[in-house]
Amino acid sequence: MFKKILIANRGEIAARITATCRELGVGSVAVHSAADSSSLHVRLADEAVNLGDGPSSENYLAQDKIIRAALDTGAEAIHPGYGFLAENAAFARAVAEAGLTFIGPSADAISAMGEKVTARELAIASQVPLAPGSDGAITSAEQIHAFGAEHGFPILVKASAGGGGRGMRRINSPADIDDALESAVREAESAFGNGEVYLERYLTNARHVEVQVFADSHGNAVYFGDRDCSVQRRHQKLIEEAPAPGLSDSLRRDMGEAAVRLAREVGYTGAGTVEFLVEGERFYFLEMNTRIQVEHPVTEMVQNIDLIAEQLRVAAGEPLSVTESGRPAQGVAIEARINAEDISGGRFIPTPGLITTIEAPTGEGLRFDAGYESGDEMQPYYDSLIGKLIAWGPDRDAAIARLREALDAMTVDGVRTTIPAAKLILDHPDFREVRFNTLWLESTVEFPEDVDDLDDTLARNEVEVSGRFYTIPFFHDVVPGAIPLAVGGAPAQPETGGTRNRNGGGRRKAKKKAFDGQITSPMQGTIIKATAEEGQNVSAGDVLFVLEAMKMENPITAPVDGTIGQVLATVGDSLAAGTLLTTLTAAEARS
Template sequence: MFNKILIANRGEIAVRIMATCADLGIKTVAVYSAADSESLHVRRADEAVNLGDGPSSENYLNIPAIIDAALKTGAEAIHPGYGFLAENAEFARAVAAAGLVFIGPSGDAISAMGEKVTARELAVAAEVPLAPGSNGAIEGAEQVLAFGEEHGYPVLVKASHGGGGRGMRRINSADEAAEAVAAAEREAAAAFGNSEIYLERYLTNARHVEVQVFADTHGNAVYFGDRDCSVQRRHQKLIEEAPAPGLSEKMRKGMGEAAVRLARRVGYVGAGTVEFLVEGEKFYFLEMNTRIQVEHPVTELVQGLDLIAEQIRVAAGQPLSVTESGLPPRGAAIEARINAEDINGGRFVPTPGKITALKVPSQPGLRFDTGFEAGDEVLPYYDSLIGKLIAWGPDRESAINRLSRALDELDIQGVKTTAPAAKLVLEHEDFRATRFNTLWLESTVEFPDVTVEDEDEDDEGDELLARNEVEVGGRFYAIPYFTEAVPGAPVAAGAAPAEAPTNGGAGRPRTGGGRRKAKKAFDGTVKAPMQGTIVQIKVSAGQQVSAGDLLFVQEAMKMENPITAPADGTVGEILVGLGESLAAGAALTTLELEKVNA
């Protein structure tokens, strides 16, 4: 076993790994950016190394700096967590070349399964069912048109070198192809350093079910049950549960055995997740994640395992503690991701800021994995996850009820969170009856439009009331509208009254609410709704635009957010540059509104 491990990550997963290391008597080393110097994972580690200022590419993604930190602190192994370098084959190889142990699969396995086109080829060789897809990467919209002509729409374009919804676009018709391909390539390049994309037939009534696999160096390869991760927005998971409800035992066994065949085919060692799309009694290979998953706690609770400990044991050359596949789950577990996002109107807009209060209910069967304490700041440079609230119960219904009550008692102040959205899902009759798919949350669940603002009177985003959800290029976005009459401004159909609760009345998690107040009329200045980087400028000075036209795209906390025209008018001077990082409320341009005849 190791004496000291460096954790090449931050936030919740870094703190989670440190907890297991402490249980095993292993010292930990944290790495951090200058912006993260006060973060919880830095405080919890036995040692911490500052990797410097700047963007993630200069610290959390800086392979030489991370390896140097491990060598200088005497760490024997590096755990990558998830995200950042966790699925980077170059990093795994560099760690091994430095004489250190990478707590994960080999660089070759990461490369094979991380390159999605190669992974599909391996799946075919391992006799794992596949949905129709392109034969390799595509080079332009023309190939989308040909694929759509053969297989029909909708079609998905996906990043070849990553996952998590980055670089993914749904194309509903031929006229969306060019813009969707360009957007997917741009986002894939920004997220993974490679713009290569490929195609898959989009299944419109599928559930997202994944299988936890594990393999060691002693010839053992097993699966530890399955999870359902179908409740998603923008291809990002909100609710996960184990075991996946409503599946036949034949299907569970079939998916598990297929996942193990794939792991053996690639010579896999360590923890991995094989993801499937499920329709009826058929399942299709989606991808394999060569790391620990965000949602691993639900598997831990129903299998009675510490999956981080298993990773460490396997990396140290020890056999798995459980070498039998398909052990029956003990009860059911369900997890809600608590992100710093404003769900108002279904928009899920990132809300970085300081957490002024964080109180979590403490009762049997509950667990909260987090990277924050009260007083910590959710930074705009990284993803928006605050933590995961997980409940166990002897059956699915009791686990859901326990998590629902816990969400009522969860108290997070200072930033808005996704807790009310999770509450809405848990209390929805479709969810309780297992009538959902990957499109269900965005197409069925209604998120009220209400005005609930912080006490701060000089909120620069004051004029925004709520947003209508629209689909642009195969992804769902939210369009702002305004509280007072603006000539030519869109009217919010069916907006909820101001007194409506933020979670549909099913108990109100206290997550950064505040008093309601009147809003200002649009003053002609188009402003950045949040802190972030301008990644597209779609208009020029003097251009005529209509209400709802796309003006800018701003990236914040790993999500692209469109900024649209609130009314018909003429664009004034463009006040920002491409790639410029802005504070919330920064002026982007002005809009001279069209006159409306009396």
């Protein structure tokens, strides 16, 4: 086993890896940007190296700096976590060339499975079923038109080097092709440094089921059960569970064996996940993630295994602790990702800012993998994941009940979160009866325009005095379609104008201020697309700008029909929350 490793990541996964290192007696080295100097993963590690200021490309993605930090601190190996450099073949190769161990598969395996076109060819060689897709990468809208004419719509355009929903766009009709291709390529280049994309026929009634595989250097390759990750927005997961509910034993076995065949075909070592789309008793290869997954805790809880520890042992040359596939799951585990996002209207807009309080429930069958603690700043430069709340139960109903109760008991103050969305999902009869697919959340679940309608806890602008509740109103200008931001970037609670019934009663609706003609930035971020032009007539809902914040593209739309005034923002501008982008004279005002 290693004496010391460097963790080339941040947030909850870096904290999670550090915890296992401590249990195994392995020293841990954190790396961090200047902005992350006081973050949780830095505080937990035995040592920390500051990689400098600037965007991620100058620190968390700076391969030379990370390898130098490992060498300077005496680390023997580097664990990449997920995201950033986790699936970067060049980084894995550079780590090995520096005399260090990369805790993951070989560079060749990463390259083969990371290039989704090559991965499809390997799946064919492994006799793993595939959904219809393009023959290689595509470069033009004309190719998408031709694919749609042959296979129909909807279609997914996907980043060849992608993962985590980045560089992926759904095309519902020919009218969507140009914008979807441009957006997917742009995001792929930003996230992975590779703008190559390909096409897949989108299955409209499929579930997203993945199989956890593991292989060592002694010839062992196994699968540790499956997970369902169908509850998604923007192709990014919100709720995951193990085992995937409602699957036949034969389907589980066939998927697991197919995943192992694929791992063997590519000469895989370490932890990996093979993702499938499932319709009825049929399954289709989606992609292979050559890293640990965000949702790995649900597998750990039903398989009674520490997958991070297994990664370290395999990388150190030891054999797998379990060498037989298909161990039955013990109970059910369900995970809710707690992200700093405002779910109002189903928009899931990032909400960076100061997290004043995080209190997660503890007890039997509960686990919280945290990336932040009370008093930490949720930076706008990184993803929105605060942590993951996981519940175990002897059966699915018990796991759902335990997670639902835990969500009620969890407190996060200072930023809005996806906790209300997780409650909605768990309470929905479709979820409880396994009547969902990858489109279900965005097409079926209704999110109120005011997220406070879902919140059965004390609002931040209410106080309790002698058992009675009083409202202390905030006075914020509210622009339709924008998120009102308070000090520190946290969303402000709307003025309620009355008291709150603690037993679940409603409260009076806030009256939004009439649109004042100003289009402002709803959060700190960078303009990556600007379509608004002075004098242009637009309709309500038209996209005027696209703002990138917390690794998400956020469209800024016209709240009313009207005419654009002077445009004050251009592509590349980094803006503070509330910055004036343009003005809009409402059509009613023109007449």
